[in-house]
Amino acid sequence: MKIDFYKVSETVIVARNWYTDSELQLIWGELDKICRPDIMQDEKTTNSSKMSDGSYVKKGHGIFLDELYLNDRSASEILKLNNKIFDRDFLNEAIKVDRSFTHIRNSKRDSTLLNYYEDGHKYNKHWDSSIFTACLTLWREPKQFIGGRFLIEENDFDVRSNDMVIFPGYIMHQVTQIEMNDNHTP
Ligand SMILES: [Fe+2]
Secondary structure, three states, X not given: OXXXXXXXXXXXXXXXXXXXXXXXXXXXXXXXXXXXXXXXXXXXXXXXXXXXXXXXXXXXEEEEHHHHOOOOHHHOHHHXXXXXXXXXHHHHHHXXXXXXXXXXXXXXXXXXXXXXXXXXXXXXXXXXXXXXXXEEXXXXXXXXXXEOXXXXXXXXXXXXXXXXXXXXXXXXXEEOOEEEOOOOOO
């Protein structure tokens, strides 16, 4: 047997202004309640993988929301609103561009990890075990940090607050190190 390998390209979705203003209000209300040191977990607890030197790929806090809400998704505005990813019309548009997005339409399982970044935090290059990853970035305006760029295989799609990025989980991606402004307010 002779095996030939051919590289073809993947499609990345960047859906700008993903949530409406009223949806964002609900999300910020929930984030204000749960982005606290006694709720957020460290890299080890959120199963971050390790690099060759033994350090964690992620430097930051996070929590799996189904774990926090004990699988009661009705208790979380974020988890309820996440269903937008499975919106038929949205996915049909995506499938017209790339049929691989049928995997999202056929998905019967999803998991939401909330990551919270502060000064010096980052998420080094990694890939996910998911078939697809949907990643929403949020920060409060005016922006009080530099860095924190979301890159996919070195590509910078100018991801801004409230942009949703959807891509095959096996593609390498990262969040560059965040540097908070000297006079930032928490
Ligand atoms: Fe990831």
